[in-house]
Amino acid sequence: MASDTLTSSARTDAEITGLDALEIAGRDKEVSRGARIWAATWPKLAALVIAIAAWQLVVWSGWKPPYSLPGPLEVGRELAAQAQGPQLWDGLVTTLRRAAVGYVFSVAVGLLLGLAVARSTVLRAAIGSMITALQTMPSIAWFPLAILLFELSEKAIFFVVVLGAAPSIANGVISGVDYVPPLLLRAGRNLGARGLNLYRYVIAPAALPAIVAGLKQGWAFSWRSLMAGELLVVGISQTSLGAQLTYSRELSDAPWLLSTMIVILVVGLGVDAAFGAADKAIRRRWGVLDQAGN
């Protein structure tokens, strides 16, 4: 009898190993690193080439005189010259500092607000819909009030940046917490995660994708608000990127204007790519990436 049990359990072992091998066969498809980087890069290169070509074609068509719409080559030269001097870098540092301070503060406010609203039904009823309402308000419409409140100052810009970004971040947190699968909550509680531990082990990681989406949207809003603010609230000590846009327009210096725009675009794309990478990393870990790796 004993040997009977032994052989039967050895057989079960073999069956299990065999079944596992069959079921996960073909799931581990490795794509080489080089191929992956190329697959991610070439559409962007193609887009860049098409954009520059279209720009050059418009310039060649003679639609506008070259002093108001210079070609890519001239703007490229201007950009290279700007990169040599301190002005561009000073402007970039000023703008990025404002963006960072405003955004970090927005993240703190948004996360706290989001958590509070997600946890408390009273708060949700009271300010949940207000957060959504705030989000629909174009941030530039806040500036007149901000200028009345804080005059033409950094504070006015900061105020609008936070009002633009914090609601999106709070909404990300709220929807993340709302859509944590109830089954995972039950499993977590059964495994001994109660109170804060439930947040640490289940709710926070489960809500992470929605929170990152909120952070990304919050960044987009804060970057837009910041640019609007820098265009409107000029004349305060430093020459930010936004201020440089205004000055270059006033001086009718089209190459300077366009090269500044390119810098703004590149910053925006860079941060967006960072959020995209974070989002993708999360989705890969969760196994919700599709076959094409998108």
Add this chain to the structure above:
Amino acid sequence: MTSTTTTPQSATTAVALSGVTKVYGRGANAVLALDGVSLDVAPGEFVCLVGASGCGKSTLLNLVAGLDRVSGGQITLAGDANPGLMFQEPALFPWLTVDANVEVPLKLRRLPRAQRRERVAELLRTVHLADFGRKRPHELSGGMRQRVALARTLALDTPVLLMDEPFGALDAMTRDILHDELERIWSERKLSVLFVTHNVREAARLADRIILLSSRPGRIIYSTEVNIPRPRRIDSPEVAAIAAEVTERLRTEVGRHGQ
């Protein structure tokens, strides 16, 4: 109002339910899900709860697991048992590797790191997944995920296992093998199991005792001991005979609702 309590002296029963009643909603909308269910599970006993839809099987497990409160009656667990609960879905945390999933209950019990690592390796060996610790749940098959869930539940070191149709979503072949696995682990670890299923054959294959619940409200209407020697096979005539008998009762119960 009584609720789940734990007392050390009841060593003869692992789980004791006496007159457990559960009502959802209130007033005119109140629904009686469970009505006076009394049931003792002995230490090391494998009890299967069988019933049609709406018999409150899952409600019952939630109550025993302490995830919900009884409306009346009492649930007593031997010692300070915190029963482990398994669902039809593996309910693994997709953001963690297999290792880390199994480690969660150990972390929550504040075991030191070295000890945790040892326990995780041992548990994964138990469910034959020693080589898959660094995979993520989505890289595994359904049956493998359910075994990870079993290992994670076993990491609670609990003598009581509550299983809510854990193999319901698996194909027959995988299910048969997991029956063997569960039977082995149950007998090695001397677990008390309360296993909910709508599959009568599965109940006859696994159980020491089968309990049939009526639907709306859930009441115990039939109970039978299964004295077939182990290890059993799901296609054996003895298992089929028990299954036929329970199915007959179940059909009578279901038919009652059609009148």
